[in-house]
Structures are given as C-alpha cells and as structure tokens.
Amino acid sequence: MKSWFNSRSLVNKADLDRIYKYEKFSDSLWLYPEHVLSHWESTDKYIDIPEEVNRVYNMLGRPTPITRAKELEEYLGTDCKIFFKREDLLPNGSFKISSAIPQAYFGSIEGRKEVITETGAGQTGVAASLASCLFHMKSTIFMVRSSFNQKPLRRKLMEVYGSKVYPSPSEITQYGKQQLAMGNDSGSIAKATSEVFEVLSKIDNGMNIAGSLLDFTLTYNSVIGLESIAQLKEMGIKADTVIGCVGGGSSFGGLAVPFIDLCDSTEIIATESAAIPTLTKGEYKYDYADGEGESNPLLMYSLGHQYQPSHMHASGLRYHAASPIISYLVHKKRIRPVAYDEEISMKSAIQLSRLESFLVSPESSYTIQAVMETAKTYHGTGKVILALVTGCGHLDLDAYGKFIRDED
Amino acid sequence: MKSWFNSRSLVNKADLDRIYKYEKFSDSLWLYPEHVLSHWESTDKYIDIPEEVNRVYNMLGRPTPITRAKELEEYLGTDCKIFFKREDLLPNGSFKISSAIPQAYFGSIEGRKEVITETGAGQTGVAASLASCLFHMKSTIFMVRSSFNQKPLRRKLMEVYGSKVYPSPSEITQYGKQQLAMGNDSGSIAKATSEVFEVLSKIDNGMNIAGSLLDFTLTYNSVIGLESIAQLKEMGIKADTVIGCVGGGSSFGGLAVPFIDLCDSTEIIATESAAIPTLTKGEYKYDYADGEGESNPLLMYSLGHQYQPSHMHASGLRYHAASPIISYLVHKKRIRPVAYDEEISMKSAIQLSRLESFLVSPESSYTIQAVMETAKTYHGTGKVILALVTGCGHLDLDAYGKFIRDED
Secondary structure, three states, X not given: OOEEEOHHHHOOHHHHHHHOOOOOHHHHXXXXXXXXXXXXXXXXXXXXXXXXXXXXXXXXXXXXXXXXXXXXXXXHOOOOEEEEEEHHHOOOOEOOHHHHHHHHHHHHHOOOOEEEEEEOOOHHHHHHHHHHHHXXXXXXXXXXXXXXXXXXXXXXXXXXXXXXXXXXXXXXOXXXXXXXXXXXXXXOHHHHHHHHHHHHHHOOOEEOOOOOOOHHHHHHOHHHHHHHHHHHHHOOOOOOEEEEEOOOOHHHHHHHHHHHHHOOOOEEEEEEEOOOOXXXXXXXXEEOOOOOOOOOOEEEEEOOOOOOOOOOOOHHHXXXXXXXXXHHHHHOOOOEEEEEOHHHHHHHHHHHHHHHOOOEOHHHHHHXXXXXXXXXHOOOOOOEEEEEEOEEOHHXXXXXXXXXXXXX | OOEEEOHHHHOOHHHHHHHOOOOOHHHHOOOOOHHHHHHHHOOOOEEEOOHXXXXXXXXXXXXXXXXXXXXXXXXXXXXXXXXXXXXXXXOOOEOOHHHHHHHHHHHHHXXXXXXXEEEOOOHXXXXXXXXXXXXXXXXXXEEEHHHHHHXXXXXXXXXXXXXXXXXXXXXXXXXXXXXXXXXXXXXXXXXXXXXXXXXXXXXXXXXXXXOOOOHHHHHHOHHHHHHHHHHHHHOOOOXXXXXXXXXXXXXXXXXXXXXXXXXXXXXXXXXXXOOXXXXXXXXXXXXXXXXXXXXXXXXXXXXXOOOOOOOOOOHHHOOOXXXXXXXXXHHOOOOEEEEEOHHHHHHHHHHHHHHHOOOEOXXXXXXXXXXXXHHHHOOOOOOEEEEEEOEEOHHHHHHHHOOOOOOO
16 A cells, blocks of 8 residues: 545535634644644645555554455345455554554654553554554553453553553543542543643653544545455455444544545445434534533534443444544435444344354444345345454453343 | 375374374264364375365465564564464464364264363363354353453353353263362363263263364364465475474474475474473373373373473463374474473563564463574574464453563
8 A cells, every 4th residue: 555545635625624613733733743734734635655654554464354254144145245344353453553553653753752642441542552662652541540440451452562551530640630639530531631631741752642533543544445445456346335333433434435535336334333323313513522622623423522321332432423524424425324222233243253253343343233234135236345343352352241142 | 275284194103003002093983073083093194174164264364374573583683584373363362263163064064063172261162162153063161160260251252152151160060060069169171071071971963172182183283384384485485493382282283293294404393381391391101181090191291190380371381291293203303392481481472562563372472482582593594483373362461461571
C-alpha cells in the first residue's frame, strides 16, 4: 500500500466548513505531531505512507487476510458469498494499531519522546503502548479505573509493551486527586482525557495518540478498505455489500471510505448496539466530543454528550456520538445504519466461532449479526458480502461466558 | 500440503520394536479411531492428508506465516537471519489444533459421536473443543481442577466452542468422587485421564483426542515442518538451525522430524524448562507415560513418572518424559537439548514482544531465550535460524505480569 485514502476528500468544502465551524486545529498543535495535523487538515484524496510506516505495517501482518466463510454460508443456507477482513489477527488483537503506528512514527521523527494517552477498556491503550515501544518512546496510559480493575489482561498487555498504566482518576494529577476526593472513583474516558491533558501540559515533547473519531484516524485506517478492495480484485470479485461496526467510527471509516469513493455501487452498512443507537436514533447536530462539554462542538450524530448507556460488553462502541465524516455520510444516506441487541449479537458471534473457528471481539458481534441477517435476506442474489472483524475476542472471554446457550 | 511426514519413518524396525516392547496398539482401539491407529502403526514415510482435513487446515489459517525478526536481529547485533514459524496466529491460540483436526475428522467418518478428553492448563482442551465442533461432535473436557479455577479463560473458550467442561477430580465419575472423598481435589492430568477412561468405557461411539506424546500427534503436526521447508525454499533459503520447545514433544516433532529427514545438515535444538529438565537431565529408560504407572512403559527420556516440578507457568512443558521419537533422536545425538530458567526466558519473551510486536506463549519463551543465545553465539556466520512459536501469550498475561521488569 503506497497511500492512505483521506477520509475528508469525500466531503465538499462547504460541508467541511459547516462540520468544523467551531473547530480550531491550531488548538490541537501541542497534542498531536504536525504531520498528523497536516493530514487532518488536508483535503487531498491520497496521502503518502512513509516507507518506515509501511515496513512496520508489514511486520505487524498487514495486509491482514480476507477469509471466505463457507461454513457460515452453508449454515445460513444462503447463496451469498461471505468474506471477512481479519483485523483480529494483528498482534495487539485489534485494528487500532494501524492508526497508532503513523501517529507514533510522525511524533518520533518530530522529536516527541513520550506518549500520554487515555483508554477505556484498553484497546486504544494497547495499540498506543505497542506503537510507542516500536518507535522507542516512553508511554503512560490512563485507563478508566473500573476497567483497570475489571479488565486486567489488557492492562497487563500494555505493561508487557512497557507502558506505565494508571487507573483514572489517579493519584498523580491534581484533577484525579480532586475527583477521588469527591468520591468519583469509577472514572470515564472524559476524566481520563483531563488527566492526560494535565500531564501533557507539564512536560516537553509529549504527545497524545488519538484512538478514534478524528478524521485522521479514519484516514490512517484506510489501509483496511484499500487492502480489501485490492484483495477482492485479485480474487476477481467485487463487494456488493460492506458491513462494519461503529463506535467512534475509525475502523468503519477505514473500511468504508475507500469503498464509497472507489466502488460506487457498493452498499455500506454500519452496525451499532441498540444500547447506544447513535446513528439510528441520534440527532444530526453540533455536539461536544467529550462527556464534559469542554471541547469545540462538531456536527455529528449524537445522543447528547451526557448520554449514559446501560451496561454493555462492547466498550469500543460505548460512545455518545460518531465521527463527523461517518455522520455526514449517514446523513447523506450513503451509509445505512442498523442497531442490534447485545444478546442476539453475542450469541451470533459464538455461533460463528463454532462454524469458522475464530472468536470476534464483542464490538464486531454486531457486525456478525448484520452479516447473518443480510446474507439470509439476500439469498437468491448470490451477492458478495464483505464484513470487517475489528478484533479478537480472546481477551473478552469473560463477557462471552455470559452468553453461552443453556442448551449446550 | 498433500501428505503428513510420518515421525516413525525416522526410526528403524529394530529400534522401533525396542521402544515399543511393552506397547500393544490393540489396547488403544477403543480410545482412538482406526485410521489414527493405522497411522500410528505405519512406517511409511508419507501419509495422505484427506481433502477435507486440508480444507479445514486452510480455513484455520494454514499454512501459518513465517516472519523475519529484523528488529530482534538488530537488537542482538547479529548477522544471523532469524525467522519465526507463527502457530500463535491459529484461532485457538496454539499449534494443537493441527493434530486435533485429523483425529476428530477420522473419528467422525468412523461414526464416533463424542469426544471425551483431559486437559491441564487448557491448550489441548481448546483444540479438542474446536476440532469437535467443526466436525459436529459433542465434547466433554475434564480440566485439572487447579487450572479450572485459576485459568478460567481457556475454560470459557472451550465453552464458547460448545464443550461441557468439568473440573477434575469431578463429581460425575466414581473415580473422581473417590478422589474428592480422599481430599485430593487439586487434580492432575493422570487423574483427569482416569476420569476420561471411566466415561468413555460407559458410552458407545466415544473417542479421545490425544494432545501430545504419541507418534501420530507428531505425524499430524508435521505440517509445521513441511510448510516451513517449503516456505523457506520459496524465499530461496535453507535453515541452518531449527529451534523449538519440548513438553510431550508434539509441536517439536512436527517441526523437527521433516527437517531431520529432508535437510541433513540442519542443526536441531530442543528447548525445555530447567524446572523439568527431561531431555538434559533425564534418563533414557522405560517409563510410564502416566503419573500413576498404569500404562505400558515406553523407552524415552524421563525424570521418573512421579516427578513433580516446582511451580511453572509453561504448563505445556510440565511433563516428566518426552515423546519416544524425540527421545530416540536426542539419544542418537541428532537433536541437541538445552534447558533455561523460567525468569530469563519469560523476560526474553517480553523483550521480543517489544521488538517484534507479538507475545508468545510461556512454553515458547524458552525457545525465544535459545534463539537469542544462539543468534549471538553464531554472530559472524550469517546463519539462518528458524524458531517455532507454538502459541499466543494473550491468555497467559497473568503469568507474564509477574516478570515485567521493575525498571519499566
């Protein structure tokens, strides 16, 4: 892969100005490397991938395989052809590394020495840890305290990769201490972000690694979609339907955006959890990216920045809004969103593992459910369905344990 | 891959008779499918892989990739070329599935309906579960109770694949109840095996899936070595040194045996844990395969069937003896065994993850340590080293947590 596909290039200038009416990129200069910000602001269709980033992508196992799910097809009794793009095979266990790598690389060539990042259940944190150590940078991760306590494995994987991991709210920032003093100890991404900003403001040469939402994360993840198009082409086929899940939207954008530009007739389906139905029931409006209402508002689908979903296992989908680019494409009806309940989705993911051997992350269980429904609905058409597996479910086996059917 | 390489074909008739002096294959007829027993008894060099088994191998991701470890080479300052054969990328997390698949397949075509198998820390159990569900067989796993309690993730993965998993000693066999009544509740592989035999003896159409030790497990795993030879050939290179770890010996045999026959000049190194130094400090003698002394004795390296190692994290290496074929080849000095301490090995595996991004299973940490030492020793020769990664370390993160260096 020689270039990333720039997610912004799908939006015209007037609409971009409207989406980013309140955003000032210069506000973020201290947080992100200049190369990253220049890619964020760019409207060029393609952005060159540096040779060194490509080398690391290859080392990690990119291009990730596309596998055909013939057992699933047979089980569903459909003549559709089902393919999965397998980001679960990456060494950190999810797609997240493909955006973390360029962020760390550009930081390292610009002299940034330390990564300070927030994480919820840990997938962004693990990717940031690995990316940091591959480019010889120190890393500190503020992990939402409830996950820090309940999901120790991803925390340990970050430590294996050399990160210092703190539960947030932590004792090492003023903000964290205030929160703890007020009895707010379970934490949230917004609070962890506040701690990250406090630490970054006090050091030189630090940087943040963004996990999702921001356009450049979609752009860097576009290797997913570009690889898929090339891999399918090599097999002599085209995708009629492409399916992925949306939390912040970075894996989905990475998958869908190149298809939208390069494959006019491909149907694009975004799956989400009915517990947090941003794209299916949210409003297209200006809202804050963070939970506290302190950032500049963005035009996007949102359930309101203070929306609190009920408990759900797919922590990566637990976000009140969705990427401005994805929101725009849903608003323009180029992407069709669907929402599913957790139980049916997790059970479908278990069923898939029994047919095709691999267990997807809880986030991708919604995609599996959509694949099953779509392949049944489209039976008789012989359509080609490509679905994105965003991660591996092995570190989420506790969650799956709750959905194993009684009859088994 | 069209054929397996038969591990027995490396041993001449007289030596085979000596090794198996006390063995009666007919004793095992009720445990294993007839095809499996015929492969066990065969001395043909190659055994055909059925088309259906090949199809499933491909579905699982075989051939597994070989990756070059350039960052490790640079870190070590060696001009050796280091390659890893990556069984960690299989969906069950280890090489074990490649032997479980043919066993389940042959059972299914012979009308066996149910798999009953024992497992320690769970890698054999997970492979047996997955193989069973892929061939539409029920499965019941007796998991050593101490692991059942302390390592719930592999248990949950077996349940995801549809297995019924019991802690052994269990309440569902006479033997288990007796053990529990005597206060023997932590369990062992030998005790779990006794429970498996009791259940199998009471049902029709059941079968066992063997995890290691027996020649046919090495033979079925020979896809590892055969693929490696073909993959290196495609890159235009040959391995000067091949390294793998030995517990029972099934992954190591699968790797090494084809090299020994097809690549005369290749050096073969077997790694083991200094906590259970079977090949480096054991005696070459007739001993029992099980801990209770109830099986037919086999000629192999052994520390004595009642040997109890101190606590160790690499449960897959926790076995008092080693495969008769591997033992024979060590005795003949065709394989050179080396033993390493746990701490240095686990830390080397952590270091590797920071360089090359993937975390190996604790069993393979001994191989990583051997690779590091060998590549330094051979600096200046430009030799090609191929090492086997038997599994992924993500479900062993608890163990790795204990070895993260204080200075980090």
